[in-house]
Amino acid sequence: MTNIHPTAIVDPKAQLDSSVTVGPYTIIGPNVSIGAGTKVGPHVVIDGYTTIGRDNELFQFSSIGAQPQDKKWKGEPTRLEIGDRNTIREFCTFNTGTAQDKGVTKLGNDNWISAYVHLAHDCVVGNNTIFSNNAQIAGHVEIGDYVIMSGFANVHQFCKIGAHAFVGMSTSLTQDVPPFVLLNGNPAAAHGVNIEGLKRRGFTREQINAIRAAYKTLYRSGLTLEEAKAAMLAQEQALPDDVAVHARAMREFLDTSTRGIVR
Template sequence: MANIHPTAIVDPKAQLDADVTVGPYTLIGPHVKVGAGTTIAGHVVLEGHTSIGRDNRIFQFNSIGAANQDKKYKGEPTELVIGDRNTIREFCTLQVGTVQDKAVTRIGNDNWIMAYCHVAHDCIVGSNVTMANNSTLAGHIEIGDWVTIGGLVGIHQFVKVGAHVMVGFATAVSQDVPPFMLVDGNPMAVRGFNAVGLKRRDFSAARIAAVKQMHKLLYREGRTLEDAKAAIAALAQSEPEAAADAAMMGAFLAAATRGIAR
């Protein structure tokens, strides 16, 4: 049996691995699934059609899997899916999706979600993402892997943030942010590329040089976006070690829907 505090209320239909720990005064609903090694502190509410993977740490006073805040939501059985090894600190709100989108809010693996963060309906959050205190994701947002979101950041609905992006403190993000870029401010501006983050992730000198070149093509040479896209595609051919990085940039630019941060 899972290690459940006697004051916790766990619906008999909930599916908790035998290695799960549940703290005092926590409430867990009938459609919740929790994987092995996950610890749930006291005063947490887990509800909705919520699936949580292995070895997550969920701190006290979180609301996870509640009905979303979309006025069109009529109680449809939409989902929240959380992967493995995530840390979710105090007072976070993570909500289920809507039938107007994919009907699921999805959070990957190894994320570090600090206190008072909000992940709204239909968001897709990758893996190894850091969300600092009070950062807020509106609905339908896509966050790539290895993104760092500073404290008090607000991201507009439907925005896409590419992998390895750094978003500075208190930035208002209203346009898509291409991979590798460093943005901050209100209004938001691209300040450079995330060189420190790439070095910490052991990017080779050749790959970092290619990212620097992509930043230059997009932001420093006065090119049109279409011209920059063509030059980045050519870079994938001329720099084989960075071909995957250039291809990721090209795919992101092709899929951008709100215009990219310029």
């Protein structure tokens, strides 16, 4: 493989497509698989049972697939799975999963991960997310598609963040975040719907209005959570399905929350 720099150390058992590029002083372990078109920069360490898909770019000084930072880990062959077309910038740390969960940490497709991001064991991140510098994600966290994590945002273990949510700078999350919600602060507080993001992604005016109505019912009506869920359901039933679908996603998310939502 002429794309591997002579100073890189690639274990003979590693499976790299012939089009993979590996920079100087990078180390790749025996249980690593890397797909076509992926570029690995200099001084990167990729270890563990790690699978990386196609057309990713990993910048210098990242640690990918190291053992989980969990005292319960006893050497089990847990995994890290990274999809396609992700950008992973400098000094990122992604860990494998633990036997106490599904045993795998997952990053989907088309994500932009900025410098110094930590993705802990057993996290599941969707597609098209943006993590700004120093976003720190604890273990067992689930993050939906198109979520934006601003710089220095922190997420407590076992939290869930719904699709299209926007987490502001230096926000500290200890509870779940429904889809579409914009929040900020420490402790975190909801400040409306991520309207600008929804417009950029092609949501119609009617869909955005339905989401805003669901948000107001959940956060501004003074109803209890169960009362708000019932009111949200009634709102959905009065709308065409192509309009109600996203508001329904917000309501259904509430039934999946185990830590309670930021409210």
